[in-house]
Amino acid sequence: MRDSEKMIVRSLPLFADMAEDHLDEMLLGSFLQRFPATVVLFSESDHTDFLHVLVDGQVELYASANNREGTMTLIKPVATFVLASALTDGVYQMSARTLESSQILMIPAENVRTAMKKDRGFAQKSVLELAACYHGVVRAYKNIKLRTAVERLANYILVQNRRQGDTGVIKLPIEKRTLASMLGMTPENLSRAFATLKPYGIKVDGAEVRLEKPEDLETLAKPSALIDTH
Amino acid sequence: MRDSEKMIVRSLPLFADMAEDHLDEMLLGSFLQRFPATVVLFSESDHTDFLHVLVDGQVELYASANNREGTMTLIKPVATFVLASALTDGVYQMSARTLESSQILMIPAENVRTAMKKDRGFAQKSVLELAACYHGVVRAYKNIKLRTAVERLANYILVQNRRQGDTGVIKLPIEKRTLASMLGMTPENLSRAFATLKPYGIKVDGAEVRLEKPEDLETLAKPSALIDTH
DNA sequence: CTGATCGCTTGATAATTGTCAAGCCGCGCC
DNA sequence: GGCGCGGCTTGACAATTATCAAGCGATCAG
Numbered sequence: 001m002r003d004s005e006k007m008i009v010r011s012l013p014l015f016a017d018m019a020e021d022h023l024d025e026m027l028l029g030s031f032l033q034r035f036p037a038t039v040v041l042f043s044e045s046d047h048t049d050f051l052h053v054l055v056d057g058q059v060e061l062y063a064s065a066n067n068r069e070g071t072m073t074l075i076k077p078v079a080t081f082v083l084a085s086a087l088t089d090g091v092y093q094m095s096a097r098t099l100e101s102s103q104i105l106m107i108p109a110e111n112v113r114t115a116m117k118k119d120r121g122f123a124q125k126s127v128l129e130l131a132a133c134y135h136g137v138v139r140a141y142k143n144i145k146l147r148t149a150v151e152r153l154a155n156y157i158l159v160q161n162r163r164q165g166d167t168g169v170i171k172l173p174i175e176k177r178t179l180a181s182m183l184g185m186t187p188e189n190l191s192r193a194f195a196t197l198k199p200y201g202i203k204v205d206g207a208e209v210r211l212e213k214p215e216d217l218e219t220l221a222k223p224s225a226l227i228d229t230h
Numbered sequence: 231m232r233d234s235e236k237m238i239v240r241s242l243p244l245f246a247d248m249a250e251d252h253l254d255e256m257l258l259g260s261f262l263q264r265f266p267a268t269v270v271l272f273s274e275s276d277h278t279d280f281l282h283v284l285v286d287g288q289v290e291l292y293a294s295a296n297n298r299e300g301t302m303t304l305i306k307p308v309a310t311f312v313l314a315s316a317l318t319d320g321v322y323q324m325s326a327r328t329l330e331s332s333q334i335l336m337i338p339a340e341n342v343r344t345a346m347k348k349d350r351g352f353a354q355k356s357v358l359e360l361a362a363c364y365h366g367v368v369r370a371y372k373n374i375k376l377r378t379a380v381e382r383l384a385n386y387i388l389v390q391n392r393r394q395g396d397t398g399v400i401k402l403p404i405e406k407r408t409l410a411s412m413l414g415m416t417p418e419n420l421s422r423a424f425a426t427l428k429p430y431g432i433k434v435d436g437a438e439v440r441l442e443k444p445e446d447l448e449t450l451a452k453p454s455a456l457i458d459t460h
Numbered sequence: 461c462t463g464a465t466c467g468c469t470t471g472a473t474a475a476t477t478g479t480c481a482a483g484c485c486g487c488g489c490c
Numbered sequence: 491g492g493c494g495c496g497g498c499t500t501g502a503c504a505a506t507t508a509t510c511a512a513g514c515g516a517t518c519a520g
Contacts, residue, residue, distance in 0.1 A: 044456055063368075065376040065454050072371065084361035093365055093456060116357060123353040127346060130360035131314035135323055137367040141302065144374060145414055146295040148506070176468065184375055186508060191469050206468095206516095224295050226274055226323060378476070406498070416478060421499050436486095436498095 005032050005105060008055055014080060014129050017121030026115040030107040041096040041104070050106040051086040054079055057102025060178065061094040071181040073140070074099075074174065084130055086112045099178065139227050146227075149185045153193045154221035156183060157202065159228050161211055168214065172207040235262050235335060238285055244310060244359050247351030256345040260337040271326040271334070280336040281316040284309055287332025290408065291324040301411040303370070304329075304404065314360055316342045329408065369457050376457075379415045383423045384451035386413060387432065389458050391441055398444065402437040 006027060009015050015023060032055065035041065041052070044063055052059075059075040072094050075081045085092050086109040115122050143152055156179070160170045172179060180190035194204050200220055201213030211217065236257060239245050245253060262285065265271065271282070274293055282289075289305040302324050305311050315322050316339040345352050373382055386409070390400045402409060410420040424434050430450055431443030441447065 063372045063376065063456075065372060065457060066381070066452050068376045070372070070375040072368070084364045087357055088361045088365070091456070093368055117354065120350060120353070123350070123357060124347065126357050127317055127353060127360060130357060130364060131318045134314045134360060134364045134367065135318070137364065137371055138302070138323055141367055141371045141374070142293045142295060142300070144371070145300040146293065146298045150506090151296070187468070188470085188509080189507060192507095195469095222296050226293075226321070227295060380476090417498070418479080418500085419477060422477095425499095 002032075005030075005055075008078060009053060009105065012053070012078060012080065014083075014125045015122065017125055018115065018119050019121065022115050022119040022122065026107060026111040029111065030105060032103060032105045034101065034103050035098045037098055037100045037102075039098045041098065042092050044092050044095045046092050048082060048085040048088075048090060048092050048109050051083060051109055051112045052081050052096070053105040053107065054081065055103040055105055057104075058099040058174075059096055059102060059104075060099050061096050062181070063094055069181070070184065071178060073136070074178075074182065080129075083112075083126065084133065085109075087116060087126065087130075089113065099174065136230075142227050144184050149183065149189055150193045150196050151221055152183045152185075153190065154197060154200070154217055155223050155228055157197075157209060157211060158214070158217060158221055158223055160209075161214065168211045170209045170211065172209060176207075232262075235260075235285075238308060239283060239335065239337075242283070242308060242310065244313075244355045245352065247355055248345065248349050249351070252345050252349040252352065256337060256341045259341065260335060262333060262335045264331065264333050265328045267328055267330045267332075269328045271328065272322050274322050274325045276322050278312060278315040278318075278320060278322050278339050281313060281339055281342045282311050282326070283335040283337065284311065285333040285335055287334075288329040288404075289326055289332060289334075290329050291326050292411070293324055299411070300414065301408060303366070304408075304412065310359075313342075313356065314363065315339075317346060317356065317360075319343065329404065366460075372457050374414050379413065379419055380423045380426050381451055382413045382415075383420065384427060384430070384447055385453050385458055387427075387439060387441060388444070388447060388451055388453055390439075391444065398441045400439045400441065402439060406437075 006023070009027065010023070018026075035057075041059070054075050054077045056077050058077075059081065061072045061075065061081065063070055063072055081096070082092055082094070089109065116126060143155070147155070157170065160172075161168065164170045174182075176190055177187045180187045183190065185193070194202060194209075197217070197220075200216045201211060202217065203210040203212065236253070239257065240253065248256075265287075271289070284305050284307045286307050288307075289311065291302045291305065291311065293300055293302055311326070312322055312324070319339065346356060373385075377385070387400065390402075391398065394400050404412075406420055407417045410417045413420065415423070424432060424439075427447070427450075430446045431441060432447065433440040433442065
């Protein structure tokens with residue numbers, strides 16, 4: 001555990017208030033590792049051995065049942081993932097794989113639980129982090145339960161447009177098949193959903209999506225602050 | 231705030247470790263109220279003024295978007311709800327209504343946040359409670375994303391059968407239309423889903439569901455511990 | 461350059477799910 | 491009892507979504 005790695009951890013709100021010695025103690029036995037793309041980090045039924053911190057790259061959390069598979073969420077640096085599982089000392093509940101070459105700091109879950117008991121500041125921040133994660137899944141759940149596939153795509157485009165500076169031109173940050181899985185549809189259906197949005201001013205060229213009539217798209221998307229805002 | 235009400239709160243794991251004076255302080259300004267059936271307690275876009283404790287009755291948490299509405303989860307006594315929202319001091323994110331006449335203890339959200347800062351034991355338990363809620367929504371999200379409507383119903387029946395003592399006869403604890411909404415389908419579709427399960431030994435008579443070939447139903451349902459176990 | 465692979469798209473078709481309309485049935489009320 | 495209401499069911503149909511198959515085009519190794 002180098003000092004630079006400790007700095008990365010410290011920069012996260014979750015660990016910002018943690019006492020120095022508690023932080024040092026927690027990081028004992030932690031290690032930073034680089035994984036190539038498309039590597040499975042853990043399976044949903046595995047026991048949670050580590051809290052993960054994505055330092056660089058991109059990670060997909062997904063789930064499987066029957067013979068189906070679906071993306072639960074995407075992790076972008078710098079962020080922790082599977083905190084809830086690490087704290088409850090159970091299984092991961094979601095599987096994870098790298099989407100690109102990624103650097104991940106792995107902190108023994110037991111250390112995290114110890115730190116939670118010892119450190120008030122960390123416990124406080126954990127509460128806020130978990131509440132935020134909870135509301136994140138609640139939003140995803142609403143999204144899939146109350147919207148059609150085309151509406152989900154339309155809202156995704158609107159959110160991306162805002163995030164990328166309201167320029168009317170966005171670059172899809174992930175492959176289309178991953179996007180399809182995240183939006184709860186097949187890749188074939190995503191293609192058709194894009195085609196459906198053509199009359200609403202959507203033009204697609206590879207990973208570039210052009211938004212020529214944002215207002216029209218909004219009438220279709222009916223965006224909701226309680227689903228689309230973070 | 232009577233002593234009996236304090237006992238109810240104390241009996242919940244979430245508040246079990248809380249210091250006596252912190253508990254008393256938190257309960258200042260709390261009140262127990264009885265609501266008739268079908269009353270909206272709050273709307274998802276309302277600011278979170280209270281942490282709720284369902285003492286008696288039954289409450290539905292639901293969400294709306296477009297012109298659609300869907301059940302998020304059902305609360306049964308004795309349990310708290312909207313803890314995450316109370317702690318983050320934002321909006322409720324979900325709407326709530328009583329399904330039957332219900333008794334609810336309402337604790338000012340600000341008191342809860344104060345208690346969280348002051349009381350280590352409460353902070354610890356909050357972390358565990360939030361992690362459990364998080365995994366609950368994750369399971370619901372997997373359920374709807376990876377299963378068809380008929381599969382969701384089949385798994386619901388299997389879970390209820392286990393909960394009600396593996397007798398092969400279950401009594402639906404909620405109206406069918408509420409069940410339909412919880413399982414993410416229309417009432418019409420639920421009727422048809424029950425009909426589809428007939429060849430798998432399911433017989434429905436009002437709120438009573440008979441399960442004559444549990445093994446056959448399992449082959450269809452393909453239950454998963456990571457979705458169906460609590 | 462050539463061939464192979466992979467992601468994406470498109471078409472045809474099927475399965476799933478929702479909508480609208482009508483009717484049934486149990487229950488409470490007068 | 492008779493009536494009306496609400497929840498549930500059923501049928502016919504439409505919309506949505508998935509599946510299977512084929513082909514396109516970019517990329518990359520030989």
